[in-house]
Amino acid sequence: MKNSDGVEFAVPTSVSNVHNEVARKMNTYRKIVFSKTLDKAQWNNSILVRDVDPKEIIRLKEQPGKNMVVLGSAELVWSLMKSGLIDEYRLWVNPIMLGRGKSLFGALDDRQKLKLAGTKTFRSGLIELHYEQEK
DSSP, X not given: OBOTTSOBOOOOOSHHHHHHHHHHHHTTSOEEEEOSSXXXXXXXXXXXXXXXXXXXXXXXXXXXXXXXXXXXXXXXXXXXXHTTOOOEEEEEEOSOOOSXXXXXXXXXXXXXXXXXXEEEEOTTSOEEEEEEEOO
């Protein structure tokens, strides 16, 4: 699979491949770590931010460069959604049933209209659903 930069990105098919591939790619990206408990961000190429400030997020979005991606934080996504700061969603449906967890869109107060922009199916069974925010 190639990302929007044209860089080849292999979809991992085992746990060890997942950790290695994700770590390799993540270490090359600039990261903003949102945390109220960390003293400093120790991850390569990262800065620490305490609170979601919509004006600051808008400023970051307007900078030249590539898209911003949120990984692994339902609370952060909910905060960004409530502030209208998410332009598109790329949801990965992994063929693993966990049985419990946090609701993906649990904190929404209002209905959000999304438009399906595309889908991808990977050999591993993973499916990417690409939605854009309707204006």
